Amino acid sequence: MEALLRLEHRHVTVGKTVDVMHRIVTLTEIDARQLREMIAAAQQAIFQRGVSLAEKEVYRDILDKYSARLVENHVGSGNVLTDQIDKLLNGDGALGPNQPRRSSSGQRRHGRPLPELA
Numbered sequence: 001m002e003a004l005l006r007l008e009h010r011h012v013t014v015g016k017t018v019d020v021m022h023r024i025v026t027l028t029e030i031d032a033r034q035l036r037e038m039i040a041a042a043q044q045a046i047f048q049r050g051v052s053l054a055e056k057e058v059y060r061d062i063l064d065k066y067s068a069r070l071v072e073n074h075v076g077s078g079n080v081l082t083d084q085i086d087k088l089l090n091g092d093g094a095l096g097p098n099q100p101r102r103s104s105s106g107q108r109r110h111g112r113p114l115p116e117l118a
Contacts, residue, residue: 020084021081032070039067
């Protein structure tokens with residue numbers, strides 16, 4: 001019975017985590033699309049005839065700013081997703097309370113090496 005309760009808890013936890021991850025990806029893509037549109041508009045404007053040097057410098061600054069924000073947007077969201085995946089695999093609901101978890105070194109937390117796969 002306890003095993004069934006743990007599985008149900010894991011099912012609920014995984015479902016919530018996947019929903020959060022989906023929302024993060026969706027919002028990241030919306031933000032990224034808006035930033036790419038701003039970058040494209042600035043790129044077009046910088047090469048139009050009649051644009052003064054001062055205006056080109058403003059557009060260049062816009063390109064620098066929004067390009068950096070685009071990278072930061074993806075890095076930040078990637079970090080959040082990585083944390084969510086880690087919580088899903090290693091956090092609450094991942095395994096029962098008395099079951100050993102794998103460490104990044106390929107060993108279980110109790111220090112015994114994992115069996116080799118054939």
